[in-house]
Amino acid sequence: MALPKYKADATQERLSHVSRPVGGFSEVARRDALSRVENLGLPTRRDEYWKYTRPESLVEVEVPPAALFVSDEAPVFSDLECLKIVFVDGVFDADASDDLDLEGIEIHRLADAPDVLWARDIYGVLETRGQTPVARPLASLNTACATDGVLIRVTQTPRKPISLIYRHVSEISDAMLHHCIKVEPQASVTILETGTASARLNVCMEVEVAANAQCNHVRMQGRDHERRTVSHIFARLCEASTFKTFTLTANGALTRNEVVVELTGDNGVAHVAGACLGDGAFHHDDTVFITHDAENCESRQVFKKVLRNGAVGVFQGKILVKAGAQKTDGYQISQSLLLDDDSQFLAKPELEIYADDVICSHGSTSGAIDETALFYLRARGIDRGTATDLMTIAFVAEAVAEVEDVALQDEITDLVDNWLMRRREP
Amino acid sequence: MLEIKNLHVELEEEGKQILKGVDLTVDAGKVHAIMGPNGSGKSTLSYVLSGRDGYKVTQGSASLLGEDLLEMEPEERAAAGMFLAFQYPVEIPGVGNMTFLRTAVNSQRKARGEEEMSATDFLKSVRAKAKSLKIDADMLKRPVNVGFSGGEKKRNEILQMAMLEPKLCILDETDSGLDVDAMKLVSEGVNALRDADRGFLVITHYQRLLDHIKPDVVHIMANGRMVTSGGPELALEVEKNGYADILKETA
Ligand SMILES: Nc1ncnc2c1ncn2[C@@H]1O[C@H](COP(=O)(O)OP(=O)(O)O)[C@@H](O)[C@H]1O
Numbered sequence: 213m214a215l216p217k218y219k220a221d222a223t224q225e226r227l228s229h230v231s232r233p234v235g236g237f238s239e240v241a242r243r244d245a246l247s248r249v250e251n252l253g254l255p256t257r258r259d260e261y262w263k264y265t266r267p268e269s270l271v272e273v274e275v276p277p278a279a280l281f282v283s284d285e286a287p288v289f290s291d292l293e294c295l296k297i298v299f300v301d302g303v304f305d306a307d308a309s310d311d312l313d314l315e316g317i318e319i320h321r322l323a324d325a326p327d328v329l330w331a332r333d334i335y336g337v338l339e340t341r342g343q344t345p346v347a348r349p350l351a352s353l354n355t356a357c358a359t360d361g362v363l364i365r366v367t368q369t370p371r372k373p374i375s376l377i378y379r380h381v382s383e384i385s386d387a388m389l390h391h392c393i394k395v396e397p398q399a400s401v402t403i404l405e406t407g408t409a410s411a412r413l414n415v416c417m418e419v420e421v422a423a424n425a426q427c428n429h430v431r432m433q434g435r436d437h438e439r440r441t442v443s444h445i446f447a448r449l450c451e452a453s454t455f456k457t458f459t460l461t462a463n464g465a466l467t468r469n470e471v472v473v474e475l476t477g478d479n480g481v482a483h484v485a486g487a488c489l490g491d492g493a494f495h496h497d498d499t500v501f502i503t504h505d506a507e508n509c510e511s512r513q514v515f516k517k518v519l520r521n522g523a524v525g526v527f528q529g530k531i532l533v534k535a536g537a538q539k540t541d542g543y544q545i546s547q548s549l550l551l552d553d554d555s556q557f558l559a560k561p562e563l564e565i566y567a568d569d570v571i572c573s574h575g576s577t578s579g580a581i582d583e584t585a586l587f588y589l590r591a592r593g594i595d596r597g598t599a600t601d602l603m604t605i606a607f608v609a610e611a612v613a614e615v616e617d618v619a620l621q622d623e624i625t626d627l628v629d630n631w632l633m634r635r636r637e638p
Numbered sequence: 639m640l641e642i643k644n645l646h647v648e649l650e651e652e653g654k655q656i657l658k659g660v661d662l663t664v665d666a667g668k669v670h671a672i673m674g675p676n677g678s679g680k681s682t683l684s685y686v687l688s689g690r691d692g693y694k695v696t697q698g699s700a701s702l703l704g705e706d707l708l709e710m711e712p713e714e715r716a717a718a719g720m721f722l723a724f725q726y727p728v729e730i731p732g733v734g735n736m737t738f739l740r741t742a743v744n745s746q747r748k749a750r751g752e753e754e755m756s757a758t759d760f761l762k763s764v765r766a767k768a769k770s771l772k773i774d775a776d777m778l779k780r781p782v783n784v785g786f787s788g789g790e791k792k793r794n795e796i797l798q799m800a801m802l803e804p805k806l807c808i809l810d811e812t813d814s815g816l817d818v819d820a821m822k823l824v825s826e827g828v829n830a831l832r833d834a835d836r837g838f839l840v841i842t843h844y845q846r847l848l849d850h851i852k853p854d855v856v857h858i859m860a861n862g863r864m865v866t867s868g869g870p871e872l873a874l875e876v877e878k879n880g881y882a883d884i885l886k887e888t889a
């Protein structure tokens with residue numbers, strides 16, 4: 213089917229301005245991805261899947277500038293022992309990074325990766341699978357054009373997490389990063405992702421978790437107010453494997469986080485969670501698609517949004533249970549706490565079930581601070597601001613509790629605390 | 639200590655008048671009981687004194703230790719020494735009981751310009767007080783009042799009162815829903831706080847609580863005002879004959 217002209221034009225316009233790497237192991241995958249982009253067309257506001265979030269600023273050639281964010285706080289997770297991999301404006305920084313050398317792990321920089329078979333089986337492959345039933349053309353654009361990223365293969369559980377650290381020094385940087393992660397049977401890994409990569413970021417992560425393996429992903433999206441981000445995580449889970457991802461987002465003009473999970477082996481577990489804190493010009497969109505295609509798998513989606521001063525939160529979450537995916541346990545909750553009347557939460561939870569022996573539940577709520585509880589706290593001497601903060605932290609806590617590691621949980625709670633403190637009326 | 643004069647209050651939204659000229663003085667060291675039929679305005683009085691939204695004072699005044707209560711925010715009233723043990727304690731999911739207690743204690747101290755309580759002192763104090771109220775470690779860890787039984791909620795109120803050491807304690811039907819043992823625990827908790835510098839306002843339907851917490855003065859409230867006052871014998875009379883006779887006499 214031919215694309216409508218406005219869409220084809222916008223797509224060609226962008227493609228003609230983006231540089232694409234040449235050669236390397238992903239050459240064919242990139243070429244295929246390019247034709248996917250041309251066939252699908254980049255998103256426009258008329259697309260149903262972009263009903264609540266305007267994609268223009270993620271698509272257009274010109275990058276909306278993002279002022280550099282200055283903070284004297286130590287970067288999050290900086291006390292944690294990890295293998296650090298640093299990207300500045302979307303370019304790998306070898307000097308700032310640790311040696312890409314850790315027992316049990318094989319790491320390559322995407323830009324100069326050797327032709328390893330395992331990466332060929334992932335790069336662009338999981339993204340392609342994630343294009344049906346809903347198209348995600350910005351992910352294909354990423355596969356076609358990403359200039360940097362890492363390929364990580366975990367054969368044995370490493371002794372420390374891998375930390376992808378993003379920084380940006382340009383107000384108009386436009387980065388595309390693509391990471392591939394493969395966790396081999398029995399192994400387990402924690403991947404951290406923190407900071408602002410660029411004024412505009414398109415990041416894609418493809419994760420394959422083999423039988424009995426586990427991948428934990430914890431992400432802290434940078435606090436820059438004007439940054440724009442579209443991210444895609446494509447995860448494929450094999451038998452009895454576990455994938456858990458959590459994202460904390462504070463600030464940012466526009467964030468669209470898509471997570472696409474496919475449970476392909478029996479007894480798999482997928483947890484997708486997130487909390488966002490938005491104040492003012494803030495638009496945050498979580499779009500999740502979980503496919504159960506095996507028996508006895510569990511999936512959980514837990515999303516919490518704190519919104520004030522006109523901030524907007526979006527949640528589109530779907531659980532698809534295919535025929536034969538018996539004993540599926542699917543859970544989805546998305547909630548927003550609106551701290552004033554100007555803020556907005558738009559939610560579209562969906563269930564599509566083709567198996568009969570399943571338990572699936574979903575819920576979505578949106579509300580203000582509970583005035584009765586607020587009075588109770590104040591009647592005990594706790595001032596309005598502190599009482600509101602206590603309840604806000606309590607609201608977010610359910611999502612933060614999805615993070616397995618308690619030390620990471622504490623760091624996240626501190627970030628939430630600090631964000632609230634900065635917004636305290638004097 | 640507590641001085642209420644000709645207090646008139648209506649519901650902000652409906653404009654319905656609830657308190658129609660309440661006069662009441664509670665002196666330090668004294669226990670006053672308020673009894674009265676349902677709907678006479680007892681809870682409304684306790685909410686207005688502690689600063690809940692939704693009420694409009696149209697006439698009269700209320701002060702605590704000489705300070706105008708009605709001008710203050712709820713948290714300021716608490717720091718000034720006001721405490722209300724709620725008729726229906728509120729559940730606050732996600733906020734741990736300990737965090738709540740500690741934040742409350744230290745917020746009040748800060749507001750009064752006092753030094754905050756250290757973590758160890760606080761723990762010691764909470765543990766001792768919780769023990770005498772038979773509140774176990776698990777209840778302290780759980781979110782405020784979430785999943786607590788009716789009796790546990792009421793004991794938790796008394797624990798907060800013991801930790802905050804207020805000047806004026808209002809207990810709104812703290813006895814309702816308590817079995818005999820819990821009633822004893824709660825009364826002991828209250829009696830332990832009786833002090834020459836502290837006043838109590840005990841709202842109840844039943845004489846039996848007043849067997850444990852001996853009042854100095856008993857007031858009968860009906861239709862938004864105090865209709866009569868007397869000694870402890872007034873509570874016994876209500877217990878025996880109900881309110882009808884008293885209300886008839888004062889009508
Ligand atoms: N928020 C409210 N909305 C509507 N009516 C109320 C409200 N609060 C109190 N009332 C009414 O005010 C009167 C007094 O209630 P209350 O103070 O609870 O009495 P008591 O505690 O003595 O039983 C009752 O008629 C009650 O229905």
Ligand SMILES: [Mg+2]
Nearest residue numbers: 680681725811
């Ligand atoms: Mg009442």
